[in-house]
Amino acid sequence: MGTTQSGILGGRLPLAEYEKNFSDLHPPLDRHEALVAADRCYFCHDAPCMTACPTSIDIPLFIRQIATGNPIGSAKTIFDQNILGGMCARVCPTETLCEQACVRNTAEERPVEIGRLQRYATDIAMKENKQYYARAASSGHKVAVVGAGPAGLACAHRLAVNGHDVVIYDAREKSGGLNEYGIAAYKSVDDFAQKEVDYVLSVGGIEVRHGQALGRDFSLADLAEQHDAVFLGLGLAGVNALGTEGEDADGVEDAVDFIAALRQSKTRADIPVGRRVVVLGGGMTAIDAAVQAKLLGAEEVTICYRRGKEHMNASEFEQDLATSKGVTIRHWLQPKRIAVKDGQVAGIELEYTTLEDGKLTPTGETGIIAADQIFKAIGQTFEASGLGALQMEGGRIAVDQEGRTSLAKVWAGGDCVRGGEDLTVSAVAMGRDAAESINRALAAEAPLASAVA
């Protein structure tokens, strides 16, 4: 039994309850479950799941390898395409990617459990610390990677395998980027993000320098001068503001900070949460914040989104997850004013909206929801300095298909680029492909000595 006292408090629940609430969302498959699940794969030709995967993992092959008792071979099939396949198995919205494409949906409206099978194989390989990749002979090239998130790690790994020496610069204390700071705690338990970073770095040839921020400690020009190539894999540091009255009151917080604090907390009991919580937004961040607020013992959690259910960026699975945990999702409501009492949030006035000729229009009708805590999850922006003359597009870095920016020697990928999909798996794909592009460019510019002789 927890406390329903008003205000923003930690320790709303008994300790054991936190542990239960923040345990693995999808517990791992055991061997038998994995074999049964793998049996359901049809080994499709030119499989739709594989096409739907941003990293193009050969899913039918890795599942067949599980089914035939070769999870170590299966993990290699996964890692060949996606060295962060372990985290992707946990956080990918498979219901809108591979599993949505599974032909079993047509057959019986129940896809093969691709995500959980991928976790099964990668867990075994990582637990055994199975190393698949040996570095090629040193190329003598040095590459800088900015950001130790999914894009940066994937890029660094592929570069290191190709014999290049890599230095990753990251502003935070720990590597992993959003994998470490930006994902709901119940999706990555047991410090998995750090274990995965260690696994990726164990290939060798990658040095990580923490507390190094672009624009503060060095500029892009510095990096380009000191290295043969640079990859920018930055995250989105900026958070959109509401621009409403009362936004500065105590109790109005950024959802991303709340999520990050939760991930860094050991017991979660130290993370304060309101009795009545309102989350503004309709994406994954909103869901992650709302669900976790509820799991921390908030009595009432309401997501308010200014458009309809069909417009939400959060997948249907995520929405169902939120409602199953007791979160209320309300649509067609946009914030108008935050009610403040004694400097503290007391509630939020919202205005109903509608679509008129495809344009979101307030109706003039308003209502108030009492709240002692409000989380803003209405989008993040790319904020960076020190980029010099780098060409931007729509507020993000402009890149071509291979991740090349407007500057020679500079590549970029992940959330910071135009066309980034806000997905770990897409960031991995972009980092990996940029590494291949960098590798080709470096090889072309410096022919091997043996080729000359």
Added chain:
Amino acid sequence: MADLRNNFVGIKSPNPFWLASAPPTDKAYNVERAFKAGWGGVVWKTLGEEGPPVVNVNGPRYGAIWGADRRLLGLNNIELITDRDLYVNLREMKQVKMNWPDRALIASIMVPCVEEAWKAILPLVEETGADGIELNFGCPHGMSERGMGSAVGQVPEYIEMVVRWCKQYTRMPVITKLTPNITDVRKPARAAKAGGTDAVSLINTINSITSVNLDTFSPEPSIDGRGSHGGYCGPAVKPIALNMVAEIARDPETRGLPISGIGGITTWRDAAEFLALGAGNVQVCTAAMTYGFKIVQEMISGLSDWMDSKGHRSLDDICGRAVPNVTDWQYLNLNYVTKAKIDQDACIKCGRCHIACEDTSHQAITEFVNGVRRFEVIEEECVGCNLCVNVCPVENCITMEPLAAGTLDRRTGKPVDPDYANWTTHPNNPMARQAAE
């Protein structure tokens, strides 16, 4: 309600489902349970001659192969005939037969290939009130090394000789159980008939090694690191058994010889197929060993409901109905032309039909149509082979459609000939040409 009562060489049972001679029929306890569950009859596990009983291995006796979801597809065993005292078995048989007078109780027998041995055991069995005997000429493991079981079944002369002794020394109907471990199953069947057998039963189990342990390199089942071939049975052997039953049913020399069908019968449908191919009843073992005796209830209701739906009133209406349709390849109609047809509404777009056809057959199924993933049959290339039907995971999604006489076969560019024509008269057949000259 269809009448499932069975009369097999004068042996009556309420339904045609018997348990085959095997572990499930080794003692009264099991057989009582089987009869309670509804089995029509049992063939009691094979009796040996008087004296110290055989011994079995004390390690694993069974090996297996599995399909999806670890469904048991094939089982093999190295168990020998009953390892219980002859008189214990005989006493129990007598009591069970008294308790269940309406059920069939057959004694399986295997004794050395000498007249005295058979002459000695037959009166003992007859005294139990058993309805008949089955001669175990089939077991391929262990006993065959001692000149019994399949060692007899593989020599037609021995079969004929032993059957003759049995007919001479007992009034009980004689069923001769045949081994499939032979090149032409018609030869032992003919020999059994020549000896005067009342019926044959088949198939016994097939020589097999189910798997090899890749850590120890021992065959499975492994007895202290070594293995021996066992007898293979279960769903995987059904097609082999069906063919052997049909071979005997359509052989002019054995036509009409009653057959008790055995081999992988797991459902009522399997049983109906054996009956249609000429079996007078069926014997089951692996299905019971996999799921327990209750499965007979599904078999009884399934067979009965199917017969009702088709208007078959008794087993006589279906037995042997498929036999006239079994023929030699050379008599198949070469003017019968089919093409695969894919039901696009049922298709789940797995692409297996395409890749099977593209990689291993006739390149007759598309992968894309107008740039969209779509699997369609290219009639110009389709030879009607049925591979796509067999690999498609959705039942009835792909069907083989016969072309009506006169329609253009786009593969050959010729209209379909309405007349039946087979290889014996085909112009490419050198024998046919010779005959024409």
